[in-house]
Each structure stands twice: as C-alpha cells, then as structure tokens.
Amino acid sequence: MGGADALTIGExxxxxxxxxxxxxxxxxxxxxxxxxxxxxxxxxxxxxxxQEGDRLILEPVRKSSPRFVRLPGxxxxxxxxxxxxxxxxxxxTDLFEDDA
Numbered sequence: 001m002g003g004a005d006a007l008t009i010g011e012x013x014x015x016x017x018x019x020x021x022x023x024x025x026x027x028x029x030x031x032x033x034x035x036x037x038x039x040x041x042x043x044x045x046x047x048x049x050x051q052e053g054d055r056l057i058l059e060p061v062r063k064s065s066p067r068f069v070r071l072p073g074x075x076x077x078x079x080x081x082x083x084x085x086x087x088x089x090x091x092x093t094d095l096f097e098d099d100a
Contacts, residue, residue: 031058 021029031041039060046061068077081087
C-alpha cells in the first residue's frame with residue numbers, strides 16, 4: 001500500500017471521527033446529526049457524562065431492566081426498577097428466566 005493511499009485513508013478516518021465543537025456560554029454543545037441518527041438519539045433523550053483522563057465520555061442512557069440493589073435499612077438486596085418505575089410480574093419472570 002503506497003503512501004498516498006495511507007494518507008487518503010487517514011484523512012477519511014480523521015474526517016469521520018474528529019469534529020470540533022464550541023462550548024456555548026451555557027456549557028452546551030450540539031451533537032452532529034449523523035451521530036444522533038447512528039445512536040437513535042432524539043430530543044429529550046438522556047446522556048450520561050463521565051470523565052477518563054482529559055476526555056469526556058457521552059453515553060446514551062437506555063431504560064434499565066429491574067435489578068437487585070442494596071438499600072439502607074434493608075438486610076438483603078431488593079428488586080428495583082429504578083426511580084419512578086414499578087416492578088411488574090413480567091419483570092420478575094424475565095429476571096429469573098435470564099439466570100436459567
């Protein structure tokens with residue numbers, strides 16, 4: 001593979017992954033439409049933000065399945081569907097079927 005081919009491929013990779021965005025005075029950025037489409041993000045979707053070194057990581061928050069959690073004051077883990085959600089009979093069935 002020649003040097004010109006490598007340069008062309010490198011430029012394509014850089015153009016497809018590197019986008020520089022300015023932070024607004026409110027600390028906001030606009031996510032490019034191609035990434036929103038690729039991840040199925042629409043207005044109102046939530047993103048989790050974490051930091052790894054000098055990088056910020058944005059990840060879509062998907063509806064979580066019920067899971068066992070430890071709550072203060074309870075001697076053993078309890079089943080939680082998350083804030084504002086109710087555990088349904090089908091959630092419990094699905095939870096135990098996954099372990100089979």
